[in-house]
Amino acid sequence: MAQKVLIIGASVGGATAAITLRERGVETLMLEKELVKAKPCGGAVPPAAFREFDLPQDLIDRKVKNCLIISPSGQQTSVPVAGSVPGDDDYVAMVRREIFDGFLRERAQQRGAELIQGSLIGLEVARDGVLARYRDPQGVEHDLRADVVIGADGAYSPTAKFLGLPNLPRAVAIQERIALPEAQMARWQDTADLYLGHEVSPDLYAWAFPKRDHIAVGIGAGPQHTQAAKQLLTNLKRRLGPALDGGQLLLREAHALPMEPRKHMAFDRAMLIGDAAGLVAHTSGEGIYWAMKSGQMAAEVLAQHLDVPTAVHLRAYERTWWKRYGTMYQFLRFLQRWGYGNERQMEVFTEMCRNKDVQRLTFDSYMHKQMAPAPWLVQMRMTGDIIVSQARNYLRRRTPLRELQVA
DSSP states (O other): OOOEEEEEOOSHHHHHHHHHHHHTTOEEEEEESOSSSOOOOOOEEOHHHHHHTTOOGGGOSEEEOEEEEEOTTSOEEEEEOOOSSOOTTOSEEEOOHHHHHHHHHHHHHHTTOEEEEOEEEEEEEETTEEEEEEEOTTSOEEEEEESEEEEOOOTTOHHHHHTTOOOOOEEEEEEEEEEOOHHHHGGGSSEEEEEEETTTEEEEEEEEEEOSSSEEEEEEEOGGGGGGHHHHHHHHHHHHGGGGTTOEEEEEEEEEEESSOOSOSEETTEEEOGGGGTOOOTTTOOOHHHHHHHHHHHHHHHHHSTTSOOHHHHTHHHHHHHHHHHHHHHHHHHHHHHHSSSHHHHHHHHHHTTOHHHHHHHHHHHHHSSOOOOOHHHHHHHHHHHHHHHHHHHHSOOOOHHHHHHO
C-alpha cells in the first residue's frame, strides 16, 4: 500500500513540502482552513527563493533596490540593495501573499497533491499511522488517515498543540494596505522604509513596503507589547505624515510571529516546518523563505524514511537545518538584541548601516542565505565605526531631529 503524507496548512511552507513530496512520487494531502483570505504578511522575499524554487518573476509586485532606515530621532540611512558582486539579483522582491501562496498551492495540485478545505480539530499519532479529524466549511466532521503528518500551520500551530508541545513566545505584526495616488506612490517606486523607535516598535521595527498598487504600512511588537499594537500603528502613520495624504485604506490585517525556534522539529510520524517550528529570522522577522526551505528540507528527509518514519530518522531534518543555518540564526538573534535594545542603540544601528562593509555583508547574506565571510581588516573597520557611534550616542544629549525640524 502506498505511503501517504498529510500536510496541515497549504501556505508557502506546506505547499513547498507538497511539491517536493510529489516530485518523489509520495501521495500527499494538504488540509487548509482558509483558501480565500490572504495570510497577513509584509511580503518581502529574497531573490534566492526565485532561483531555488523556480518561481516566475511575474509574482513580484516591485523590486526594491533601496532600503531607507529611519532612527528614533529621525536620522536616515539609505542602504542600496547590492552585494559584493553587482548582478541581476540585487533586489528584495515584494509580493502579495494571496498571489504568491495561490501560485504555490496550485503548483502542488498540478503535481498531484490533493487539497482539502477544513480546520484541524483532532490529531492522534500512533505506532501504525496518523489519524486527523477536521471540520469542513459546512461544519461537517471528517477523518483522514495518513502515515506521517507535517505541521505547516503557523505560529499558533494546532498540529504542535495536538502533539502536546508548548506554545512559543509570539510577537504580533499589524499592518494596513493603503492605496495612494500615483504621485504619492512614486515615493516608494523601488524603496522600502524601516522605522525604529519605541513609539512605533519597542523591540522590533516598523515598515512601509511598496506593492503593485498600494503600500503595506505595519509594525511588529514583541510579546510584552502586543496590547499596544494598534496604537503603535497609529504612531507610525503619524510619523509618515504627508506621505500618506490622499490614501485609501484597503485592508487592516494582523498575524503572529514566533520569537524562538522549537527545541525539536521532528517526532515519530510528525514534523513541523516554518512558523509552526519557530523558524522566523530574528532582526528582520523574515519567514517566507525559511518556511519554503524548511518545507523542502523536511520533505526530502521524509521521502528517504517513509518506511520507518521515527523521530530517530526524521530528526536528520533538524540536524541538517541547524548545521546549515544555525550560525546565521544565532547571529541574527544577537543582532536583534544588540540593535533594538533601546533607542540609543537604535541610533547606533542606523549609523552602523552606513558602513559599506556592513551593507555588503548584510545583502550577501540576505540574497544568498549564507553567512558572508568578513576578513579581519573588515571586522576591525566595522568595530571601529561601531565604537565611535556608541560613544557619540551614549555621551551626548538626545534631541530628536524631527523635533528640531519642527521647532
